[in-house]
Amino acid sequence: MFRQVRFLPSENVHGRLLPWVVAVMVFLAGLALLVAVGLQATAHAWHEGLARTLTVQVVNPDAEMREQETAAAMDVLTGVPGIASVRRESNEEVASLLEPWLGKGNVVADLPVPAVIDVKLADGAEVDVKALQQNLAQAAPSARVDAHEQWLSDLLVVMRIVQWVSALIVALVGMATVVIIIFATRAGLASHRETVEIVHLMGAQDGLIAGAFQRRFLWVGVKGALLGLVALAIGLGAIYLVREQQHGALLPELVPPPRVLASLLVLPVLSGLITMLTARFAVQRALADMN
Amino acid sequence: MIRFDNVGMRYGMGEEVLRDITFELDRGSFHFLTGRSGAGKTSLLKLMYLSERPSRGLISMMGVDIVMAKRRELPRLRRHIGVVFQDYRLLDHLSAYDNVALPLRISGAAKAEVRDYVEELLVWVGLKDRMQARPPTLSGGEKQRVAIARAVINRPSILLADEPTGNVDDDMADRLMRLFIELNRLGTTTVIATHDMRLVGSIEAPRLHLEAGDLIELPPGADLPLATSGLAPQLPEAMPQALGYTRDR
Ligand SMILES: Nc1ncnc2c1ncn2[C@@H]1O[C@H](COP(=O)(O)OP(=O)(O)OP(=O)(O)O)[C@@H](O)[C@H]1O
Numbered sequence: 001m002f003r004q005v006r007f008l009p010s011e012n013v014h015g016r017l018l019p020w021v022v023a024v025m026v027f028l029a030g031l032a033l034l035v036a037v038g039l040q041a042t043a044h045a046w047h048e049g050l051a052r053t054l055t056v057q058v059v060n061p062d063a064e065m066r067e068q069e070t071a072a073a074m075d076v077l078t079g080v081p082g083i084a085s086v087r088r089e090s091n092e093e094v095a096s097l098l099e100p101w102l103g104k105g106n107v108v109a110d111l112p113v114p115a116v117i118d119v120k121l122a123d124g125a126e127v128d129v130k131a132l133q134q135n136l137a138q139a140a141p142s143a144r145v146d147a148h149e150q151w152l153s154d155l156l157v158v159m160r161i162v163q164w165v166s167a168l169i170v171a172l173v174g175m176a177t178v179v180i181i182i183f184a185t186r187a188g189l190a191s192h193r194e195t196v197e198i199v200h201l202m203g204a205q206d207g208l209i210a211g212a213f214q215r216r217f218l219w220v221g222v223k224g225a226l227l228g229l230v231a232l233a234i235g236l237g238a239i240y241l242v243r244e245q246q247h248g249a250l251l252p253e254l255v256p257p258p259r260v261l262a263s264l265l266v267l268p269v270l271s272g273l274i275t276m277l278t279a280r281f282a283v284q285r286a287l288a289d290m291n
Numbered sequence: 292m293i294r295f296d297n298v299g300m301r302y303g304m305g306e307e308v309l310r311d312i313t314f315e316l317d318r319g320s321f322h323f324l325t326g327r328s329g330a331g332k333t334s335l336l337k338l339m340y341l342s343e344r345p346s347r348g349l350i351s352m353m354g355v356d357i358v359m360a361k362r363r364e365l366p367r368l369r370r371h372i373g374v375v376f377q378d379y380r381l382l383d384h385l386s387a388y389d390n391v392a393l394p395l396r397i398s399g400a401a402k403a404e405v406r407d408y409v410e411e412l413l414v415w416v417g418l419k420d421r422m423q424a425r426p427p428t429l430s431g432g433e434k435q436r437v438a439i440a441r442a443v444i445n446r447p448s449i450l451l452a453d454e455p456t457g458n459v460d461d462d463m464a465d466r467l468m469r470l471f472i473e474l475n476r477l478g479t480t481t482v483i484a485t486h487d488m489r490l491v492g493s494i495e496a497p498r499l500h501l502e503a504g505d506l507i508e509l510p511p512g513a514d515l516p517l518a519t520s521g522l523a524p525q526l527p528e529a530m531p532q533a534l535g536y537t538r539d540r
Pocket residue numbers: 302305308326327328329330331332333334335377
C-alpha cells in the first residue's frame with residue numbers, strides 16, 4: 001500500500017475519549033448479540049425437544065372405559081405414519097406428576113386420573129394434529145391430543161421478536177458508531193487542517209494522508225472494543241455470581257457457552273474495520289475538495 | 292519548465308487579483324518576482340505550486356498542463372517543487388529536524404539518507420544546536436531557515452521562495468542566497484519573490500514584476516519604466532486619528 005509517514009500530532013483530549021465511546025457501543029452490541037445468540041440456542045433446543053412429541057390424554061372418568069379407550073387409542077396411534085413410538089405412562093408416573101398438588105397417597109385409586117400416552121414423532125415427520133384428533137374420536141371419544149404446539153409457537157414468536165430487536169440494536173449501534181467516527185474524523189481533519197494541507201502540498205498522495213488517520217482510528221476501534229468486552233465480562237461475571245447465590249431461580253441463563261463467548265471476539269475486529277474504513281472514506285472525501 | 296498563457300486568477304467570487312499573465316521560464320533559469328505588497332506575488336506562486344487553480348488561461352508545469360491534469364497526477368509534480376512559504380508553514384508539533392525530513396519521507400527516502408542530508412543541511416543554515424527544537428520555540432529567522440532547508444532538501448526541479456530572507460540579517464541573507472544559487476547551478480528552476488531591493492541588486496537576474504495584478508518582464512539590472520512606477524496607491528498623508536485617541540481606562 002502506501003508508505004507510512006508520521007506527521008500527525010499525538011492525540012488530543014477528544015481523541016483520548018473516543019475509545020471509551022466505542023467501548024460503550026461494543027458493550028451494547030455485545031449484550032444484544034449475547035441475547036440473540038442465547039435465544040437462538042434455547043429456541044432451537046425447545047423446538048427439537050418439544051416439537052418431536054405429542055401427549056394424548058384419555059379422560060373418561062369410568063376406569064374400565066378408560067382402559068378400553070386407552071388401548072384403542074394406542075392401536076390407532078401406532079398405525080399412524082410418522083409416529084415413531086407410543087408409550088403409556090404408568091399410573092405411578094402420572095401420580096408423581098400430580099403429587100405436588102394433591103400430596104402423596106392413594107391418588108390413583110381415589111381419583112379418576114386420566115391415562116397419559118407419550119407419542120414420539122419420527123425425525124422430520126409432520127403429523128396433522130386435527131386429523132389425528134378425528135381419527136382418535138371414533139376409537140376413544142374421550143381422548144385429547146395435546147401438541148404443545150400452541151404455546152410453543154407463541155413462545156417461539158416472542159423469542160424471534162426479541163432476536164430481531166437484538167439484531168436491530170446491533171445494526172443501530174453499528175450505524176451510530178459509523179456516524180460518530182465520521183464526525184470524529186472530520187473534527188480531526190479540521191483541527192489538523194494546516195498539517196494536512198502542508199503535507200498535501202509537499203506531494204503526499206491522498207492514500208498516504210488517509211493512511212495516517214486510518215491507522216489511528218483502527219487503534220481507536222480495537223482499543224475501544226477491548227475495553228467494551230472487558231466491561232461486558234465484568235457484567236456477566238456479576239450476573240453469574242448473583243445467579244449462583246439465588247440458585248439460578250430468577251435470572252436467565254445469560255452466561256453463554258464458551259463457543260458463543262469466543263464469537264464475541266469478532267467485535268474488536270469488526271469495530272476496528274468499521275472505524276478504520278470510515279476514517280479512510282471520510283478523509284478521502286475531504287481531500288477531494290483540495291486541489 | 293513553467294509556462295503561463297493568459298492566466299487570470301480570483302479568490303472565490305472576488306475581483307481578479309492576477310490578469311492576463313503570460314510568461315515562460317526555461318529549465319534552470321533564475322528569476323526574482325517583485326511587486327508591491329498586495330500586487331499578487333504570493334498568488335502567482337500559489338498557482339505555480341499547485342495550491343490554487345487559475346480561473347482562466349493555461350498553465351504548464353514541467354510539461355504537464357495542470358488545468359487539464361487529473362487530480363491524482365498532481366502529487367508527483369508537487370514532489371518536484373520546493374516551496375518556502377511567506378509565513379513558513381512549519382508543523383509546530385514536529386522538531387526542526389522532522390520538519391526538514393518530511394519531504395524526504397514523503398518521497399520514500401531511506402532512513403540513513405534522511406539522517407545524513409537533514410543534519411548536514413541544518414548545520415549549513417546554522418541550526419546545529421536547534422535541530423530538536425519545535426518551531427514555536429524558534430526565532431523568526433530560525434524558522435525561516437528551517438523552512439528554506441525543508442524546501443531544498445529534496446533537490447527540487449523548481450524552487451519557489453516567497454520572501455525567503457525577510458527575517459534574517461544581511462549576512463545570513465547572502466548565505467541563503469548562495470544556497471539558492473548553488474541549487475540553481477545544479478539545474479533547479481528558481482523563482483524568488485521579494486521586495487528587498489538590496490537582494491535584487493546583489494545578483495544579475497531577470498525579474499518578473501507584478502503591478503497590481505499585471506505582469507511586466509524586466510531584464511537583469513533594469514529599472515521599472517516610469518509609466519508604471521507611478522502607480523502607487525493613494526495613501527493618506529495625515530497621521531491616523533487613532534494614535535491620538537484616548538479614553539479613561
Ligand atoms: N485567500 C485570499 N482570499 C481573498 N483574497 C486574497 C487572498 N489572498 C490574497 N488575497 C488578495 O489578493 C491580492 C494579492 O495578494 P498576494 O498575497 O498575492 O500579494 P503579495 O504580492 O504576495 O503581497 P505581500 O508582498 O504583502 O506578501 C491582495 O489584494 C489580497 O488581499
